[in-house]
Amino acid sequence: MIEARQLTKVFRDRKRGEIRAVDGVSFRCQPGQVFGLLGVNGAGKTTCLRILGTILQPSSGTASIGGFDVVTQPERVRANIGLLSTATALYGRLTAQETVEYFGRLHGLTESLLRQRLESIFNTLDMNEFRHRRCDQLSTGMKQKVSIARTLVHDPPVMIFDEPTHGLDVLTARTVVGFIRDCRERGKTVIFSTHVMREAEKLCDVIAIIHNGRIMAEGTLAALRERTGAQDLDDVFVKLVEGT
Amino acid sequence: MSGLRNIGIVYRKELLDSLRDRRTIISMIVVPMLAMPVLMLGMGSLAIRLVTQARQEVPKVMVLGGEDSPKTLTALRALKTIEIVPASQDYTNLISEKRVRAAVEIPVGFDAALQSGEKRTVQIYVYEGEIKSSFGAQPIEQFFRQLSDTTLSERLAAHNFPQRLLKPLEIRKTNVAPPRKVSGNLIGSIIPYLLILMCMTGAIYPSVDLTAGEKERGTMETLLCSPVARTHLVYGKCLMVLTAALVTTLLSLSSMGASFALVKHLRLGGAGGGAPLSLAIDLSSLAVAFAMMLPMALFFSATMLAIGLFSRTSKEAHSYLQPLLIVTIMPAVASLLPGVELNSGLALIPVVNISLVTKEILSGTYHWNYIALIFGSTCVYAGMALAVAVAMFKRESVLFRT
Numbered sequence: 001m002i003e004a005r006q007l008t009k010v011f012r013d014r015k016r017g018e019i020r021a022v023d024g025v026s027f028r029c030q031p032g033q034v035f036g037l038l039g040v041n042g043a044g045k046t047t048c049l050r051i052l053g054t055i056l057q058p059s060s061g062t063a064s065i066g067g068f069d070v071v072t073q074p075e076r077v078r079a080n081i082g083l084l085s086t087a088t089a090l091y092g093r094l095t096a097q098e099t100v101e102y103f104g105r106l107h108g109l110t111e112s113l114l115r116q117r118l119e120s121i122f123n124t125l126d127m128n129e130f131r132h133r134r135c136d137q138l139s140t141g142m143k144q145k146v147s148i149a150r151t152l153v154h155d156p157p158v159m160i161f162d163e164p165t166h167g168l169d170v171l172t173a174r175t176v177v178g179f180i181r182d183c184r185e186r187g188k189t190v191i192f193s194t195h196v197m198r199e200a201e202k203l204c205d206v207i208a209i210i211h212n213g214r215i216m217a218e219g220t221l222a223a224l225r226e227r228t229g230a231q232d233l234d235d236v237f238v239k240l241v242e243g244t
Numbered sequence: 245m246s247g248l249r250n251i252g253i254v255y256r257k258e259l260l261d262s263l264r265d266r267r268t269i270i271s272m273i274v275v276p277m278l279a280m281p282v283l284m285l286g287m288g289s290l291a292i293r294l295v296t297q298a299r300q301e302v303p304k305v306m307v308l309g310g311e312d313s314p315k316t317l318t319a320l321r322a323l324k325t326i327e328i329v330p331a332s333q334d335y336t337n338l339i340s341e342k343r344v345r346a347a348v349e350i351p352v353g354f355d356a357a358l359q360s361g362e363k364r365t366v367q368i369y370v371y372e373g374e375i376k377s378s379f380g381a382q383p384i385e386q387f388f389r390q391l392s393d394t395t396l397s398e399r400l401a402a403h404n405f406p407q408r409l410l411k412p413l414e415i416r417k418t419n420v421a422p423p424r425k426v427s428g429n430l431i432g433s434i435i436p437y438l439l440i441l442m443c444m445t446g447a448i449y450p451s452v453d454l455t456a457g458e459k460e461r462g463t464m465e466t467l468l469c470s471p472v473a474r475t476h477l478v479y480g481k482c483l484m485v486l487t488a489a490l491v492t493t494l495l496s497l498s499s500m501g502a503s504f505a506l507v508k509h510l511r512l513g514g515a516g517g518g519a520p521l522s523l524a525i526d527l528s529s530l531a532v533a534f535a536m537m538l539p540m541a542l543f544f545s546a547t548m549l550a551i552g553l554f555s556r557t558s559k560e561a562h563s564y565l566q567p568l569l570i571v572t573i574m575p576a577v578a579s580l581l582p583g584v585e586l587n588s589g590l591a592l593i594p595v596v597n598i599s600l601v602t603k604e605i606l607s608g609t610y611h612w613n614y615i616a617l618i619f620g621s622t623c624v625y626a627g628m629a630l631a632v633a634v635a636m637f638k639r640e641s642v643l644f645r646t
Contacts, residue, residue, distance in 0.1 A: 055465060055468050055469070076471070078470060078471040088462065088466040089461055089462030089463050089465075090463065090466070091463055093260075093261050093265060094260070098257075098260070102253070103470060105253045106253055106470040106471065107470065134264075150466070
């Protein structure tokens with residue numbers, strides 16, 4: 001489970017002064033659910049997910065993942081999450097297999113368990129054909145599969161996806177969406193950020209609308225429709241954001 | 245234990261990654277293997293060829309004045325080592341433009357003054373620092389020295405004084421230092437400088453690639469998602485940079501040895517007329533010198549890693565490292581400077597201390613108290629640099645600098 005409590009992140013910029021990228025954000029994501037953070041570019045989605053991934057520290061507030069605190073137990077948190085984003089690139093000079101092995105070892109897997117996981121993931125994601133090819137020689141779709149394998153190798157109970165389909169073609173995006181659904185079916189806690197309304201509509205059990213670093217509304221799609229009186233998620237989003 | 249395991253995992257991955265990178269291979273293996281032979285054989289043989297060519301040329305020399313001193317003028321013209329060209333008022337420009345190598349001005353009434361015992365000054369004009377000009381001036385200077393000695397001998401004979409009055413005493417210089425120390429001092433002055441330089445060169449590329457390079461390629465964030473402590477990530481990376489620095493240093497040392505041996509074998513040292521090269525440095529001295537480079541290499545690796553981490557891009561990192569290279573070269577030159585000797589103050593100055601102590605070690609002098617002090621202090625500096633690198637890696641304002 002993920003629980004964010006009054007998460008705030010303030011950046012100080014010489015030109016722009018103080019920027020509150022995330023401002024008092026609180027939410028809960030339950031296992032077996034896909035929690036969507038929906039917002040325009042610059043709304044604070046990535047910062048929020050980076051805090052959950054312990055890559056950034058909150059200025060105030062905190063969050064816990066699987067009972068571990070992101071501020072005081074960052075290494076335990078990282079052992080329990082799989083984070084996939086457009087900013088998490090692959091080592092071009094390593095092969096697909098070497099990449100997954102590397103992250104498996106960093107997560108403390110034994111060699112026998114690593115072999116077992118590797119075979120299972122490579123078969124599931126249909127990666128055997130290119131497992132010994134260097135990542136810089138792979139297509140975007142293949143690379144995304146390697147990234148997915150990298151996040152899955154330690155079988156984390158919590159998955160964090162930051163705009164995982166951004167810049168992908170339709171077929172690759174479908175693979176990612178299928179993978180997120182699969183995570184939900186396997187009972188994992190999934191948090192997923194996007195600015196694509198259709199994707200949120202298709203995938204999310206609970207949607208939080210984030211704007212200017214704040215959660216404007218949170219609930220199921222049905223609840224948000226009821227609250228705004230709009231049917232289309234685009235309209236729901238605009239009404240909630242403009243309601244500020 | 246898990247910390248060591250994680251450092252090992254990061255190190256092995258960085259090593260594999262770097263060994264597949266052509267640029268790392270070039271900076272770590274190709275440059276040190278080729279730089280020394282090219283420098284020593286290429287530059288050495290070129291210098292020898294140029295000097296030989298310069299010696300083969302009969303220099304054009306201008307004689308100014310001397311019309312009233314036919315004896316001297318005839319003797320000068322008889323010299324086969326120079327070619328006398330017609331005098332010109334523009335001799336300074338002609339020498340500067342290298343059309344004439346040197347000029348000699350014979351004072352008025354020179355022959356007569358020699359006869360009468362009056363003193364006269366012979367002026368030689370040269371292009372200071374220009375080897376061909378010095379080759380032009382040398383025979384003239386030698387001619388007038390001989391003339392001076394002969395005149396003095398004649399004057400002593402005229403007054404019935406014995407010739408030994410000319411040389412009241414004789415000075416003889418004998419080397420008492422073993423050949424190992426002599427050659428150690430000669431080669432030992434250059435080796436520390438080259439070792440420090442190569443050690444830095446080897447660390448530059450991987451330190452940037454493993455830090456700013458990772459930021460650029462977007463793999464830094466991927467790595468930060470792993471549960472490994474940031475400190476262990478830095479240690480693993482630093483170990484890789486250290487490996488590159490040490491491999492570069494070791495290969496430089498080996499290729500330097502091979503080049504010296506080759507130069508000696510080809511007798512290039514003797515071709516230019518200089519003293520034959522002596523290579524009496526023993527392997528144990530080289531091993532101790534290399535051991536002294538270990539903390540220095542760690543210091544360089546950690547410092548460059550910290551700089552690389554601070555930088556947003558590889559380009560920015562290189563622009564910070566270039567001044568560092570210059571700042572390091574200056575103290576590294578300490579071993580080349582005559583008269584600079586190791587003392588307790590200099591033993592605490594990074595780079596200078598290693599440069600001087602390596603020179604001493606290579607000449608066979610082991611000041612164990614200084615060696616311990618320098619090894620210890622450099623270890624402390626390396627530890628401090630590593631602590632800075634770790635601190636950098638923990639600061640999100642550094643990792644996500646925009």
